[in-house]
Amino acid sequence: REVVSLHRDPDVLLLHDVLTAGECEELIETALSQGLERSPVAYAGWTKDVAELGRLWASGPGIWLGLCAVLVAFNVFGMQDKPHLAAVAAGTWTATTAAATAAAGAFAQHRAQGLIQLRTSSSVALQSGPSPPELKIMRRLAACLPTSTPAQFEALTVIRYEPGQSLAPHFDANRVPEEDLRRGGQTLATLLVYLTDHLSGGGETRFNRLDLDVSPNRGQACLFFPADAEGTFDPRLEHEGRPLLGSDDKWIARVWVHASRVECGGLPPATLAALGGGS
Numbered sequence: 001r002e003v004v005s006l007h008r009d010p011d012v013l014l015l016h017d018v019l020t021a022g023e024c025e026e027l028i029e030t031a032l033s034q035g036l037e038r039s040p041v042a043y044a045g046w047t048k049d050v051a052e053l054g055r056l057w058a059s060g061p062g063i064w065l066g067l068c069a070v071l072v073a074f075n076v077f078g079m080q081d082k083p084h085l086a087a088v089a090a091g092t093w094t095a096t097t098a099a100a101t102a103a104a105g106a107f108a109q110h111r112a113q114g115l116i117q118l119r120t121s122s123s124v125a126l127q128s129g130p131s132p133p134e135l136k137i138m139r140r141l142a143a144c145l146p147t148s149t150p151a152q153f154e155a156l157t158v159i160r161y162e163p164g165q166s167l168a169p170h171f172d173a174n175r176v177p178e179e180d181l182r183r184g185g186q187t188l189a190t191l192l193v194y195l196t197d198h199l200s201g202g203g204e205t206r207f208n209r210l211d212l213d214v215s216p217n218r219g220q221a222c223l224f225f226p227a228d229a230e231g232t233f234d235p236r237l238e239h240e241g242r243p244l245l246g247s248d249d250k251w252i253a254r255v256w257v258h259a260s261r262v263e264c265g266g267l268p269p270a271t272l273a274a275l276g277g278g279s
């Protein structure tokens, strides 16, 4: 069971004979029977962003604008009556805070929409199993990563690209290692198992900054390390799934390995148990 180095420093590895053609088919069938959905793109922060921008406005510019409105009412329009002036201040504060919150919301929506366009594939995280191909992948990955345990693995995600679909250049790791703690924190390793081959054009996994195109055969896998063992983000591992040009679909199965136990979205308990505890 051969491991080939495709790139040194940073390491990008090609693993031979991870799955047989039949096992690749089996995973595709399992994914189809569970049902695939438009692939998500993480942008967890958006509701928080909106609330924060609203609060920021309410405590800073909103108050100043309220005071300005009072000055204008008093000096320009000669308004003397205190309750009226208070109403002008409060009204200005409320209206501009609402407008700022709405603008922030629209911006966040826009940003989320933009992110969704980055990944046009469909996918499913396998929760049934464990099926033999799933266990085979996890065992092979565990053997490659002696310092990690399966509790740090995310569930196997099967991804389908149809003609024209792609994944824009991105990083699997977070710039800030503390992000995404429920998902086990920093992404230390990515395994991509290729379930189809002889693609009729496009569909390579491209590492732009390494000038490396990877397009393995069915049953092979690519392993790389988006952050180092200390969790430091490695910008050299930017990569993308090139647009699929031909008429065949591209199918891959992905496992992300995190710095700590994955609380949310990890391997199903039965899979962990089958792998031997998952401590």
Ligand SMILES: O=C(O)CCC(=O)C(=O)O
Binding pocket: 159, 167, 172, 192, 203, 204, 205, 206, 239, 240, 241, 242, 252, 254
């Ligand atoms: O489709 C590919 O070749 C790359 C997939 C990938 O980078 C990802 O799912 O994070």
Ligand SMILES: [Fe+2]
Binding pocket: 170, 171, 172, 190, 239
């Ligand atoms: Fe990726």
